[in-house]
Amino acid sequence: xxxxxxxxxxxxxxxxxxxxxxxxxxxxxxxxxxxxxxxxxxxxxxxxxxxxxxxxxxxxxxxxxxxxxxxxxxxxxxxxxxxxxxxxxxxxxxxxxxxxxxxxxxxxxxxxxxxxxxxxxxxxxxxxxxxxxxxxxxxxxxxxxxxxxxxxxxxxxxxxxxxxxxxxxxxxxxxxxxxxxxxxxxxxxxxxxxxxxxxxxxxxxxxxxxxxxxxxxxxxxxxxxxxxxxxxxxxxxxxxxxxxxxxxxxxxxxxxxxxxxxxxxxxxxxxxxxxxxxxxxxxxxxxxxxxxxxxxxxxxxxxxxxxxxxxxxxxxxxxxxxxxxxxxxxxxxxxxxxxxxxxxxxxxxxxxxxxxxxxxxxxxxxxxxxxxxxxxxxxxxxxxxxxxxxxxxxxxxxxxxxxxxxxxxxxxxxxxxxxxxxxxxxxxxxxxxxxxxxxxxxxxxxxxxxxxxxxxxxxxxxxxxxxxxxxx
Amino acid sequence: xxxxxxxxxxxxxxxxxxxxxxxxxxxxxxxxxxxxxxxxxxxxxxxxxxxxxxxxxxxxxxxxxxxxxxxxxxxxxxxxxxxxxxxxxxxxxxxxxxxxxxxxxxxxxxxxxxxxxxxxxxxxxxxxxxxxxxxxxxxxxxxxxxxxxxxxxxxxxxxxxxxxxxxxxxxxxxxxxxxxxxxxxxxxxxxxxxxxxxxxxxxxxxxxxxxxxxxxxxxxxxxxxxxxxxxxxxxxxxxxxxxxxxxxxxxxxxxxxxxxxxxxxxxxxxxxxxxxxxxxxxxxxxxxxxxxxxxxxxxxxxxxxxxxxxxxxxxxxxxxxxxxxxxxxxxxxxxxxxxxxxxxxxxxxxxxxxxxxxxxxxxxxxxxxxxxxxxxxxxxxxxxxxxxxxxxxxxxxxxxxxxxxxxxxxxxxxxxxxxxxxxxxxxxxxxxxxxxxxxxxxxxxxxxxxxxxxxxxxxxxxxxxxxxxxxxxxxxxxxxxxxxxxxxxxxxx
Numbered sequence: 001x002x003x004x005x006x007x008x009x010x011x012x013x014x015x016x017x018x019x020x021x022x023x024x025x026x027x028x029x030x031x032x033x034x035x036x037x038x039x040x041x042x043x044x045x046x047x048x049x050x051x052x053x054x055x056x057x058x059x060x061x062x063x064x065x066x067x068x069x070x071x072x073x074x075x076x077x078x079x080x081x082x083x084x085x086x087x088x089x090x091x092x093x094x095x096x097x098x099x100x101x102x103x104x105x106x107x108x109x110x111x112x113x114x115x116x117x118x119x120x121x122x123x124x125x126x127x128x129x130x131x132x133x134x135x136x137x138x139x140x141x142x143x144x145x146x147x148x149x150x151x152x153x154x155x156x157x158x159x160x161x162x163x164x165x166x167x168x169x170x171x172x173x174x175x176x177x178x179x180x181x182x183x184x185x186x187x188x189x190x191x192x193x194x195x196x197x198x199x200x201x202x203x204x205x206x207x208x209x210x211x212x213x214x215x216x217x218x219x220x221x222x223x224x225x226x227x228x229x230x231x232x233x234x235x236x237x238x239x240x241x242x243x244x245x246x247x248x249x250x251x252x253x254x255x256x257x258x259x260x261x262x263x264x265x266x267x268x269x270x271x272x273x274x275x276x277x278x279x280x281x282x283x284x285x286x287x288x289x290x291x292x293x294x295x296x297x298x299x300x301x302x303x304x305x306x307x308x309x310x311x312x313x314x315x316x317x318x319x320x321x322x323x324x325x326x327x328x329x330x331x332x333x334x335x336x337x338x339x340x341x342x343x344x345x346x347x348x349x350x351x352x353x354x355x356x357x358x359x360x361x362x363x364x365x366x367x368x369x370x371x372x373x374x375x376x377x378x379x380x381x382x383x384x385x386x387x388x389x390x391x392x393x394x395x396x397x398x399x400x401x402x403x404x405x406x407x408x409x410x411x412x413x414x415x416x417x418x419x420x421x422x423x424x425x426x427x428x429x430x431x432x433x434x435x436x437x438x439x440x441x442x443x444x445x446x447x448x449x450x451x452x453x454x455x456x457x458x459x460x461x462x463x464x465x466x467x468x469x470x471x472x
Numbered sequence: 473x474x475x476x477x478x479x480x481x482x483x484x485x486x487x488x489x490x491x492x493x494x495x496x497x498x499x500x501x502x503x504x505x506x507x508x509x510x511x512x513x514x515x516x517x518x519x520x521x522x523x524x525x526x527x528x529x530x531x532x533x534x535x536x537x538x539x540x541x542x543x544x545x546x547x548x549x550x551x552x553x554x555x556x557x558x559x560x561x562x563x564x565x566x567x568x569x570x571x572x573x574x575x576x577x578x579x580x581x582x583x584x585x586x587x588x589x590x591x592x593x594x595x596x597x598x599x600x601x602x603x604x605x606x607x608x609x610x611x612x613x614x615x616x617x618x619x620x621x622x623x624x625x626x627x628x629x630x631x632x633x634x635x636x637x638x639x640x641x642x643x644x645x646x647x648x649x650x651x652x653x654x655x656x657x658x659x660x661x662x663x664x665x666x667x668x669x670x671x672x673x674x675x676x677x678x679x680x681x682x683x684x685x686x687x688x689x690x691x692x693x694x695x696x697x698x699x700x701x702x703x704x705x706x707x708x709x710x711x712x713x714x715x716x717x718x719x720x721x722x723x724x725x726x727x728x729x730x731x732x733x734x735x736x737x738x739x740x741x742x743x744x745x746x747x748x749x750x751x752x753x754x755x756x757x758x759x760x761x762x763x764x765x766x767x768x769x770x771x772x773x774x775x776x777x778x779x780x781x782x783x784x785x786x787x788x789x790x791x792x793x794x795x796x797x798x799x800x801x802x803x804x805x806x807x808x809x810x811x812x813x814x815x816x817x818x819x820x821x822x823x824x825x826x827x828x829x830x831x832x833x834x835x836x837x838x839x840x841x842x843x844x845x846x847x848x849x850x851x852x853x854x855x856x857x858x859x860x861x862x863x864x865x866x867x868x869x870x871x872x873x874x875x876x877x878x879x880x881x882x883x884x885x886x887x888x889x890x891x892x893x894x895x896x897x898x899x900x901x902x903x904x905x906x907x908x909x910x911x912x913x914x915x916x917x918x919x920x921x922x923x924x925x926x927x928x929x930x931x932x933x934x935x936x937x938x939x940x941x942x943x944x945x946x947x948x949x950x951x952x953x954x955x956x957x958x959x960x961x962x963x964x965x
Binding site for chain 1: 546547548549550589611614615618619622625626629630637641644645648649652653655656659660662663
């Protein structure tokens with residue numbers, strides 16, 4: 001007898017999707033639907049919190065609910081809820097398509113939740129594809145943007161290629177390990193990673209996730225998609241889907257024991273490339289979302305440092321980093337969504353004068369930028385500290401120094417954004433954006449989270465360590 | 473090597489809490505109420521000044537060691553502790569920060585644009601400085617270090633003057649490049665120690681680093697912190713930054729922030745890697761000597777009043793570096809005393825220049841002249857500070873320089889001779905500035921300018937008084953520093 005309670009957050013999300021499937025068939029979009037989705041997602045967060053301590057297996061041992069998956073699901077859902085809350089402001093999507101957006105966002109969330117619980121390669125692949133396909137369509141739904149077809153096709157082709165590589169990797173893994181269960185793989189991989197076939201298979205199997213994380217050379221879609229997608233959709237891609245990908249990367253790499261030499265060399269190489277390429281390309285960007293896209297590429301590089309340390313500190317720090325990315329990027333994108341009310345893309349210089357009309361929001365943006373640049377006392381600094389500490393446990397001193405050089409480079413473009421928001425005079429007289437009470441409260445909440453996570457990380461570290469405590 | 477004495481009352485945390493409370497209070501005040509913001513800042517800085525005076529007064533020189541220690545487990549799994557304490561090196565620095573903070577706030581009393589934002593950033597910066605001077609845990613040392621840096625960017629950018637965008641960006645990138653060296657070295661030593669602890673006393677007592685590790689790590693600390701300390705050839709951000717910054721930020725910047733760099737070299741570099749210190753000392757001496765000479769020569773050629781002070785800072789911080797490189801008690805005493813004396817002196821210099829600039833709207837030496845006729849009091853403050861800068865006896869920096877040079881002559885005679893001769897050049901350029909700016913015929917365009925009033929004079933009076941008090945009674949300070957430096961060198965070969 002299956003315990004359906006374990007599956008309740010997923011079922012609930014499926015319910016939301018079903019409701020919006022029906023609503024999308026209605027002739028016109030009613031504004032009340034926006035309020036409804038917020039209530040529904042709020043209930044979803046509560047269900048996630050209630051299910052935090054559940055554990056068990058479902059579907060013939062292919063689906064595991066444990067502390068790891070439940071906390072990641074909570075992170076995913078919290079991010080989803082905030083984005084849905086911000087959706088009330090968005091106008092980058094035609095009015096008649098808004099129900100579809102909610103439908104696809106909840107479907108994608110459902111897929112990501114299943115992704116982090118899957119402990120068999122097939123459901124893992126299916127979940128990954130479901131989330132990707134929802135996103136392909138979501139990117140296409142941008143209104144008033146000439147190149148949305150081009151953007152979504154580009155996204156689709158890169159995604160499909162990465163998925164194909166990933167499937168091929170699964171096949172190779174099956175040849176050497178004769179199983180799709182992660183438990184079996186974990187038992188065999190730590191011995192077999194010296195075998196070239198296994199190693200190639202494993203590296204290829206990571207490609208779908210590397211694509212989601214926008215690691216070089218799977219990053220080509222990122223700037224175009226961030227730029228071309230409607231703001232909330234870009235936010236979703238930059239935050240929620242990253243968190244899920246990071247979690248699955250942790251789950252897969254934790255199978256490898258201390259990791260094979262080639263695997264580590266491979267991860268080191270793409271980490272260095274991602275950091276450098278991401279940061280250098282971001283230096284010259286004018287479009288704020290493109291800039292954030294390249295900053296995502298750079299951050300993927302930092303995340304890989306935590307992953308390639310292959311030790312318990314590394315897993316803990318990577319999860320911590322995932323949380324910090326979620327918080328900081330959400331804050332930065334909140335500024336994007338709120339400032340460009342008309343749904344147009346935002347140039348960095350268009351932030352000018354933000355501090356006058358929206359002091360709380362610009363303060364939050366400042367903390368987020370400093371966090372992304374890795375400056376204390378923000379959560380971004382502590383995340384980097386943990387990651388570097390993990391890498392140094394394995395003696396990767398050169399890598400850490402290289403990463404620090406990159407941090408200094410990245411500071412330049414974060415300061416550019418900061419300068420626009422705080423220093424440059426506004427171009428037109430009309431206020432850019434007037435913040436409401438709820439936005440103020442949200443900004444303060446994010447500031448508190450960023451600082452608290454930065455100077456008092458004890459609780460988060462303890463939870464992250466407990467998440468990894470259960471093993472794979 | 474580091475004896476810890478617990479505090480009866482958490483005085484050090486009280487300083488930090490006062491700053492943070494002041495910051496939150498200011499954030500709560502509506503931006504239009506400018507005078508309320510100023511009064512809150514003044515009250516906040518006044519209270520911290522009183523606390524730092526208490527720390528200075530009640531530090532028990534007979535006992536020495538690290539006193540007022542507060543310790544709270546922070547992140548047990550990583551070995552991070554909230555560990556605060558002061559020893560003979562940090563007591564003068566806490567006092568210095570208290571003085572410069574209070575006088576800095578009073579100096580900016582006339583500020584009118586974006587007052588709330590200015591004072592919040594200013595207090596945030598000072599919080600970082602205080603924290604850095606009292607922290608004994610590497611995590612907090614680094615966090616406070618960076619907290620004291622990033623407000624600088626906005627402070628210079630928004631309220632600065634000459635070439636502010638360039639100055640702010642250059643300063644920020646240089647200083648962050650410094651922390652890019654410090655953080656890996658810190659983390660590496662923590663890993664290598666095998667102690668799983670960020671706590672400095674634990675690392676100093678139990679960790680044994682190999683000579684190679686010490687040499688490499690010390691070099692990284694020296695360069696990383698040395699950038700902030702304005703050590704040649706990493707000083708280029710500093711004159712530009714000084715010039716671009718608004719008055720009280722220059723005061724803090726030259727008066728306190730550069731000391732954080734030198735203090736970091738002592739606290740982290742020397743305490744953790746004594747062998748590395750001994751190994752690199754000759755190089756430090758050479759760089760310091762070049763800095764002293766270079767600062768003096770470059771100062772000679774400047775036409776902007778603030779650039780002159782900026783380069784004199786490079787020169788004076790070279791003296792600190794020279795003192796640190798002598799590996800002797802006298803040298804260390806002199807270096808730390810010089811940090812204090814130079815801090816107060818530069819604060820007074822920038823404060824006087826700020827007053828003059830606000831009235832005349834120029835810092836060009838050629839355009840000024842005869843100011844002593846219209847602003848005798850303002851001129852007097854500048855001249856007092858300038859005399860202290862030259863090293864006139866009875867001023868605090870005289871004793872500091874004397875101690876450093878006596879120590880340096882014993883170890884590096886040639887470099888010491890060169891450095892001392894550079895002081896004559898620096899006397900030359902400072903006297904030249906004094907002559908051209910304040911004396912000579914009165915200029916008609918400055919005749920209507922008002923002199924420093926009593927209220928505005930208070931911060932300058934305090935600074936001048938401090939220079940004199942410690943110049944006449946240097947033992948007040950030296951005895952305190954001695955407690956730390958003699959213990960530190962007691963463990964040296």
